[in-house]
Amino acid sequence: MYKNLLFLVSLFCACTTHALSLKLTDINNNTQQFDLNINSIGVRTLSVKENTYQGKVPFKAMPLINITKELPITATLKFIASDGFSSLIPAETLFYSKATPYLAIEESGWPKSLRGGKTAGPFYLIWENAEAGQIKQEQWPFQITELVIQQDAKIQYKAIFPDYLSSKAQSGFEVFVKNCFVCHQLNHIGDAAIGPDLNQPMNPTDYFQAEALKKFIRDPRSVRQWQSMLMPTFDQETLSERDILALIQYLTEIKQSVEVEIDR
Ligand code: HEC
Numbered sequence: 001m002y003k004n005l006l007f008l009v010s011l012f013c014a015c016t017t018h019a020l021s022l023k024l025t026d027i028n029n030n031t032q033q034f035d036l037n038i039n040s041i042g043v044r045t046l047s048v049k050e051n052t053y054q055g056k057v058p059f060k061a062m063p064l065i066n067i068t069k070e071l072p073i074t075a076t077l078k079f080i081a082s083d084g085f086s087s088l089i090p091a092e093t094l095f096y097s098k099a100t101p102y103l104a105i106e107e108s109g110w111p112k113s114l115r116g117g118k119t120a121g122p123f124y125l126i127w128e129n130a131e132a133g134q135i136k137q138e139q140w141p142f143q144i145t146e147l148v149i150q151q152d153a154k155i156q157y158k159a160i161f162p163d164y165l166s167s168k169a170q171s172g173f174e175v176f177v178k179n180c181f182v183c184h185q186l187n188h189i190g191d192a193a194i195g196p197d198l199n200q201p202m203n204p205t206d207y208f209q210a211e212a213l214k215k216f217i218r219d220p221r222s223v224r225q226w227q228s229m230l231m232p233t234f235d236q237e238t239l240s241e242r243d244i245l246a247l248i249q250y251l252t253e254i255k256q257s258v259e260v261e262i263d264r
Helices: 002-015 064-068 091-095 167-179 210-218 241-254 256-263
Strands: 020-025 031-036 044-046 059-063 076-081 086-090 100-105 123-128 144-150
Touching: 020 064, 059 064, 059 123, 064 100, 064 144, 076 091, 086 091, 123 144, 167 241, 210 241, 241 256
Parallel strands: 020 144
Antiparallel strands: 020 031, 044 059, 059 100, 076 086, 076 144, 100 123
């Protein structure tokens, strides 16, 4: 009887796709490895409206909270992709909004529709009720291999969130972290390596005219164009006029952080 049961279990396991591994680093820098597959406990089938597969793929996904557990509202979760690209999403959006994040687990047969003939796997962050939670396009990271739990960006990146910032510049910092930090470093802080540092050696507010800078951030190609240009366009919904002004205020005020050093 037990033998039969064991046989059945092993047969069942043979049918599953092999486990995919996900690394999780907590706030104290301890790491944990999860081996997940589409039959892992907590996984359900989910069809959501998303951009990569246009809703054509029914995902097998696990609630993100099963992996990270509930995070304090001030924490930030960093999603690291297989190509090193990383995105930060505040715990406030993940666990304190109307949307629910799931980690879709790659199943054989996901279309290879991403750049370089790749799929969105091994893990792809998808959302239930994305609209109600006002989840932005850049908050659907794919090809995830690693999660890192961090403090609030204002604490984690204190060096670029100095006390002297005005309240407008403070909200500009938040806009920066959410939309720009994935590609740009500032004062050599951050993991990004796609676009230039936005304060060193020189700050764009020093070499762009104010109007041109606003235009550039909204739509880089309206200022200058070349074939391998990578910076995306930001629509009104992602980045309001007010966000852009706050961002520019932040860039203007953060200049001091370098000038003070140079003066010494
Ligand atoms: C997907 C990556 C990416 C994101 C996101 C991004 N940028 Fe860029 N940015 C670039 C790259 C790459 C360049 C260099 C030009 C190019 O190749 O597009 C650039 C250039 C710039 C420049 C011009 C610098 C110069 O000296 O030419 C500014 C200013 C700038 N970005 C600001 C921003 C701001 C502000 C945000 C956030 C709202 C942002 N970028 C978001 C990738 C990005």
